[in-house]
Amino acid sequence: MEFPLTRHLLKAEIHCHIEGAAPPALAARQAEKYGVDTSDILREGAYVWSDFSEFLVCYDRVASLFRTDEDYALLTESYLTELAGENTIYSEIIVSPDHGDRIGLGADAYIAGISEGIRRAREKTGIEARIIVTGERHFGPESVIAAAKYAARGKNPLVTGFNMAGEERMGRVSDYAPAFDIAREAGLGLTIHAGEVCGPFSVADALDLVRPARIGHGVRAVEDPELVARLRDLGTVLEVCPGSNIALGVYPDFGSHPLRRLKQAGVRVCLNSDDPPFFHTSLAREYQIALETMGLSEQEIDGMTRTALEAAFVDEEPRGRLLARLDEGFRPASLG
Ligand SMILES: Nc1ncnc2[nH]cnc12
Numbered sequence: 001m002e003f004p005l006t007r008h009l010l011k012a013e014i015h016c017h018i019e020g021a022a023p024p025a026l027a028a029r030q031a032e033k034y035g036v037d038t039s040d041i042l043r044e045g046a047y048v049w050s051d052f053s054e055f056l057v058c059y060d061r062v063a064s065l066f067r068t069d070e071d072y073a074l075l076t077e078s079y080l081t082e083l084a085g086e087n088t089i090y091s092e093i094i095v096s097p098d099h100g101d102r103i104g105l106g107a108d109a110y111i112a113g114i115s116e117g118i119r120r121a122r123e124k125t126g127i128e129a130r131i132i133v134t135g136e137r138h139f140g141p142e143s144v145i146a147a148a149k150y151a152a153r154g155k156n157p158l159v160t161g162f163n164m165a166g167e168e169r170m171g172r173v174s175d176y177a178p179a180f181d182i183a184r185e186a187g188l189g190l191t192i193h194a195g196e197v198c199g200p201f202s203v204a205d206a207l208d209l210v211r212p213a214r215i216g217h218g219v220r221a222v223e224d225p226e227l228v229a230r231l232r233d234l235g236t237v238l239e240v241c242p243g244s245n246i247a248l249g250v251y252p253d254f255g256s257h258p259l260r261r262l263k264q265a266g267v268r269v270c271l272n273s274d275d276p277p278f279f280h281t282s283l284a285r286e287y288q289i290a291l292e293t294m295g296l297s298e299q300e301i302d303g304m305t306r307t308a309l310e311a312a313f314v315d316e317e318p319r320g321r322l323l324a325r326l327d328e329g330f331r332p333a334s335l336g
């Protein structure tokens with residue numbers, strides 16, 4: 001789908017799960033290739049799930065359809081090429097070594113395939129990308145700690161950050177804090193899914209125990225004004241994914257989504273797609289909704305792109321180049 005109103009704006013995102021970027025048509029081809037019955041999760045060209053728990057099951061099933069390094073190279077290359085076609089200059093991809101292990105590919109080959117996809121897309125389009133290793137909370141603290149140890153080995157220079165995704169209602173952040181200690185010690189950037197399904201306590205726990213530079217979602221912090229002030233004062237960046245929040249029923253519609261309120265309260269926020277085809281969205285659609293439905297100006301949207309690049313887990317040299325591109329690239333539609 002085309003989103004012409006924000007076509008001219010340069011874009012960046014720092015929160016997209018690689019398997020969550022798989023278009024249903026590609027997942028169907030993968031299922032055919034490996035002889036897997038997906039009739040319960042894939043119907044009429046769309047993923048089938050009805051709530052957050054079912055979404056996570058569906059996600060893990062789709063992940064299991066990608067089984068070789070080349071499968072992952074193709075998925076990554078096609079996602080980034082599509083993003084570049086929407087004027088995106090930077091993307092951070094969230095990857096889970098557990099998925100590589102679960103299909104018997106192994107984490108090294110899994111990440112090598114994703115890195116190859118990044119290389120191919122960059123060569124074709126110039127898009128820059130980095131990899132954020134994530135632990136999956138519903139696989140338990142041991143697996144999240146193992147993911148952190150894996151990321152901390154620092155074998156691949158494209159791996160620049162550590163995250164925790166998955167079932168936010170499982171356990172407390174304190175159970176998983178040792179994983180973040182390992183990642184911090186290794187110099188990785190830290191971000192954590194919090195305040196998406198659970199309320200402000202989850203964001204407060206993350207700030208207390210993980211001290212992340214960024215939080216995945218974090219939107220439910222809006223329910224606690226003191227927490228909002230704390231996020232503002234700390235300068236913590238919220239990786240906001242409005243389309244995901246609406247699809248998962250965190251908010252009933254874009255009119256009630258707190259992105260604008262958080263931004264007006266001085267919290268640093270940026271736009272992200274999360275798992276675009278699962279939520280019938282794309283980064284371009286998120287930009288268009290921010291403009292058309294949430295009433296943000298082009299300047300404000302461009303400011304969020306700047307925030308994403310400022311908060312990106314990338315070295316200063318490429319960051320400088322990306323920010324310079326953004327500065328050169330900004331032309332409000334009204335100026336033609
Ligand atoms: N929105 C989301 N929340 C938590 N874990 C996820 N994994 C993929 N998408 C996710």
Ligand SMILES: [Zn+2]
Binds near residue numbers: 017165193216274
């Ligand atoms: Zn996410």
